[in-house]
Amino acid sequence: MPETPENAEASAQITRDEVAHLANLARIDLSDAELDHLAPQLSVILDSVRSISAVAGDDVPPTSHPMPLTNVFRDDVAVPGLNAEQALAMAPQSEQQRFMVPRILGDEQ
Template identity: 60%
Template structure:
């Protein structure tokens, strides 16, 4: 199933990328090519094969509920593009989740 330009636009919105029009066209073609290639995974006979999400066969790795030092306040905001009242200043938020 080829990747349409609208699909790329939808993905770009999900991924928060304001792609330019020519980029949309270019990426649609490239993604189509790559997806066709990686779709090879569907050829594998994998019935009943469990998925691997972690290559280390470990589980139950936990931390004790003990406090550790926080970052100093000035370090927290040092890299902020904008700050006010000891908080991160961000542009207006459009929609509530």
């Protein structure tokens, strides 16, 4: 369909030069083949966004999901932790209320 002023905005094509400019701004190095491949794809994306924008009226609130989301986390409730005796109860060895582990460093410190 030839482009007329009535449908020019509805089917505006992004050019290869515009893709190259955007890639340069984003510091993305694209080959000539990639530029030729991306330009029509980006045009399709822009046309899709335009068609959705045309349908959405002022009375339709913007959403990120089609269904409302609810928080699935439990309430943050403080509970008492372990005391030193409980924490060390299952330790193989302990000394002065600390876990005792084999030495891995010599006296070269």
